[in-house]
Amino acid sequence: MLLMPEVSDLVSTIKERAVLEALGRSIFTALGATAVAVVFGTPLAYIMARKTFVGKKFVEGLIDLPIMIPHPVIGIAILSLFGRNSLWGELLSRINIEIMGSITGIVIVLVFVGAPFYINTVKAGFEAVPPRLEKASQSLGAGMTATFFRVTFPMVWRNMILGSVMCTARAISEFGAVIVVAYHPMTAPVLIYERFTAFGLKYSQCVAFWLIIISLILFLTMRFFSRERPLS
Amino acid sequence: MIRVRDLSVHFPGFSLESINLDVKERDFFALIGPTGSGKSVLLEAIMGLIPMDRGAIFLNDREITKTPPERRGIGIVYQDFALFPHLNVRKNILYGVRYHAIPGKEAEDRFQALVETMNLSHLLNRHPLTLSGGEKQRVALCRALILNPGVLLLDEPLSALDPLLQDEIKNLLKSLHQKLGTTFIMVSHDFSDVLFLANRGAIIHRGRIEQTGAIQELFERPGSPFVAQFVGMKNVYSITGVNGRRVSLGGLDVHLERSVPGHCHLAVRPEEILCIDGGMPDHFSNDLSDHLPDHTQDFSNRFSGTVHRLVNRGFYFDVFIRVNGVEFMAQWTRRQVIKKGLEIGAPTWIAIPERSVHTF
Numbered sequence: 001m002l003l004m005p006e007v008s009d010l011v012s013t014i015k016e017r018a019v020l021e022a023l024g025r026s027i028f029t030a031l032g033a034t035a036v037a038v039v040f041g042t043p044l045a046y047i048m049a050r051k052t053f054v055g056k057k058f059v060e061g062l063i064d065l066p067i068m069i070p071h072p073v074i075g076i077a078i079l080s081l082f083g084r085n086s087l088w089g090e091l092l093s094r095i096n097i098e099i100m101g102s103i104t105g106i107v108i109v110l111v112f113v114g115a116p117f118y119i120n121t122v123k124a125g126f127e128a129v130p131p132r133l134e135k136a137s138q139s140l141g142a143g144m145t146a147t148f149f150r151v152t153f154p155m156v157w158r159n160m161i162l163g164s165v166m167c168t169a170r171a172i173s174e175f176g177a178v179i180v181v182a183y184h185p186m187t188a189p190v191l192i193y194e195r196f197t198a199f200g201l202k203y204s205q206c207v208a209f210w211l212i213i214i215s216l217i218l219f220l221t222m223r224f225f226s227r228e229r230p231l232s
Numbered sequence: 233m234i235r236v237r238d239l240s241v242h243f244p245g246f247s248l249e250s251i252n253l254d255v256k257e258r259d260f261f262a263l264i265g266p267t268g269s270g271k272s273v274l275l276e277a278i279m280g281l282i283p284m285d286r287g288a289i290f291l292n293d294r295e296i297t298k299t300p301p302e303r304r305g306i307g308i309v310y311q312d313f314a315l316f317p318h319l320n321v322r323k324n325i326l327y328g329v330r331y332h333a334i335p336g337k338e339a340e341d342r343f344q345a346l347v348e349t350m351n352l353s354h355l356l357n358r359h360p361l362t363l364s365g366g367e368k369q370r371v372a373l374c375r376a377l378i379l380n381p382g383v384l385l386l387d388e389p390l391s392a393l394d395p396l397l398q399d400e401i402k403n404l405l406k407s408l409h410q411k412l413g414t415t416f417i418m419v420s421h422d423f424s425d426v427l428f429l430a431n432r433g434a435i436i437h438r439g440r441i442e443q444t445g446a447i448q449e450l451f452e453r454p455g456s457p458f459v460a461q462f463v464g465m466k467n468v469y470s471i472t473g474v475n476g477r478r479v480s481l482g483g484l485d486v487h488l489e490r491s492v493p494g495h496c497h498l499a500v501r502p503e504e505i506l507c508i509d510g511g512m513p514d515h516f517s518n519d520l521s522d523h524l525p526d527h528t529q530d531f532s533n534r535f536s537g538t539v540h541r542l543v544n545r546g547f548y549f550d551v552f553i554r555v556n557g558v559e560f561m562a563q564w565t566r567r568q569v570i571k572k573g574l575e576i577g578a579p580t581w582i583a584i585p586e587r588s589v590h591t592f
Binding site: 130132133135136137138139140141142143146150151154155 | 276279281301303307308312314316317318327330332375376379
């Protein structure tokens with residue numbers, strides 16, 4: 001598919017305002033969702049890796065749920081929870097936050113589909129840090145915050161980058177849940193779908209090409225940051 | 233120095249119950265027990281790294297029960313060393329300096345002195361993953377000692393090392409303790425290490441302290457069958473009758489050095505059961521007699537029995553001898569076993585010196 005479109009078509013496509021906006025929107029919302037996942041997912045991943053509590057399996061199941069269920073179902077669930085006729089939707093609309101057909105709605109959807117990838121990757125990173133290292137750090141005088149930043153974080157930051165890239169990549173490619181919550185404003189996958197259904201394969205290929213390139217860059221970044229460094 | 237009062241910790245399937253300990257200043261104190269007895273949990277409770285259900289801990293008469301671990305002034309060296317893998321040796325050693333308000337010059341002096349003592353100068357830029365077990369242990373000790381802790385906790389400091397390195401680290405620990413005068417509390421499951429290193433100790437079994445005291449006292453006067461077994465008295469029996477300095481053991485009369493009112497157990501170390509020829513003192517031929525001169529003329533407990541099991545331990549044999557239905561385990565050298573032609577079913581004589589019979 002990469003070889004099929006003409007270079008001139010690709011160039012003209014990337015110059016189109018609608019395409020640039022859709023790609024930009026996809027990147028912006030995906031990065032926004034990743035930022036939310038990092039802020040809330042990191043402590044959650046730490047708790048899931050270190051603590052034992054009643055209902056832990058249930059919480060793990062909830063985190064993994066968006067990976068397992070069809071994504072339009074996630075969109076429908078979010079609309080049911082935050083739609084205009086729901087209690088939460090009403091509360092949010094009172095403070096001028098709209099979910100349906102808005103950037104906020106897209107970000108919320110992308111958090112749901114992308115966060116499990118971030119949380120699970122970072123959780124694996126925390127699990128790989130022996131608790132004894134943190135205890136040794138405390139015995140040497142470092143408090144819990146200092147221990148996190150001097151011992152735990154340096155050992156999991158690669159997992160955090162890896163998780164962020166996976167979360168972003170997953171969010172950029174999301175279509176099923178986004179189309180339910182926000183057909184407009186259009187993200188790149190929705191634009192590709194629209195062009196495919198309205199104008200056919202050739203017209204959608206050029207946008208798809210640029211989406212693939214962005215995803216490729218993200219995965220190459222992931223491989224770059226996750227590589228092992230030789231020790232002296 | 234360190235006082236532990238009524239300390240209890242409960243986990244699912246395990247608990248430490250009512251632990252009381254007194255560790256004096258400059259002690260090399262050993263917490264001794266088999267795997268799973270709770271000694272490492274006790275160490276982490278003293279450090280403040282696990283929550284206690286009950287009890288109090290005092291350091292120099294100051295209660296530290298609720299003090300966070302980083303402010304207790306206690307250091308710990310773990311069995312697996314717990315070196316930070318992302319930091320080189322220098323940064324590992326200096327890790328805690330910034331939290332202890334040690335002036336730069338003094339920190340540098342302490343660093344240089346310790347690095348020299350521990351022979352680490354050539355390793356300062358290496359990462360822990362590239363170090364041998366002995367080197368890691370020295371770095372871990374250095375990292376804890378640079379902070380001049382009031383007490384240093386050592387969690388099984390020798391168990392992750394091969395036998396040659398164990399000797400090196402044992403000597404190092406002993407000389408560090410003598411040189412620095414820091415109070416050491418060591419966890420170990422090996423009584424021979426404890427005998428070499430520690431002056432006082434406590435034996436822990438199933439989350440409770442069985443006996444505490446001077447190491448020599450634990451070694452020579454165990455207070456229970458478990459402690460007796462643990463300190464190497466493999467022959468432990470219930471006494472069936474007492475008559476002055478004589479006690480009945482099954483069908484045998486055993487003579488004691490002194491009378492033992494109230495005692496109900498008897499124990500003998502396998503290496504103190506002597507192998508004799510024909511039960512006659514003038515034919516005494518135990519190689520171990522070289523370092524047991526006092527025992528050579530003590531033959532009041534002489535028994536004739538039959539070898540019913542031989543276990544080859546390399547340099548020596550575990551020889552199991554049955555005497556009137558009572559089984560004794562002796563440790564005799566390979567030379568003795570070969571010279572006497574001992575084999576399963578062979579008759580043999582044994583002697584147990586009176587002073588080798590321990591009662592409790």
